[in-house]
Amino acid sequence: MRSSPNRLVAVIFGAVYLLVGALGFAVTAGVEFLATEGELLLGIFEVNPFHNIVHLLIGAALLIAGLSNARAAKAVNITVGAVYLLLGVVGFFLVDTELNILALNTADHFLHLATALVLLGVGLGAERGVRADTSNRTV
Numbered sequence: 001m002r003s004s005p006n007r008l009v010a011v012i013f014g015a016v017y018l019l020v021g022a023l024g025f026a027v028t029a030g031v032e033f034l035a036t037e038g039e040l041l042l043g044i045f046e047v048n049p050f051h052n053i054v055h056l057l058i059g060a061a062l063l064i065a066g067l068s069n070a071r072a073a074k075a076v077n078i079t080v081g082a083v084y085l086l087l088g089v090v091g092f093f094l095v096d097t098e099l100n101i102l103a104l105n106t107a108d109h110f111l112h113l114a115t116a117l118v119l120l121g122v123g124l125g126a127e128r129g130v131r132a133d134t135s136n137r138t139v
Helices: 005-027 049-068 070-094 106-125
Strands: 039-041 045-047
Touching: 005 039, 005 049, 005 070, 005 106, 045 049, 045 106, 049 070, 070 106
Parallel strands: none
Antiparallel strands: 039 045
């Protein structure tokens, strides 16, 4: 893992997102599952139970890929990075609407954009000799 930037970043981000997802449940007791306004995690980031579960799933995907191999880590970093880039941009338009089922706030958008930049930067820039196999083919 030391020689693979993709694996290292996936493990670190995976562990952080698992921790954030778990901590989120400490502040969202009594919040509706898909509430458009949640509670503040760390006094900054708005979350609801659905948002917590998404953090747990993303954290697990990153951690598993990072502990697996460079190809898996690269593919997951690129995929999660792309999703976070989209969510970071679209999120600005979801606030104060019924479509904000993740209870996003401005701090969330900037965190998602920062996460996207790191994951995409490492996924697309590091380990150019390792191809991210994102096809669904089976061997």
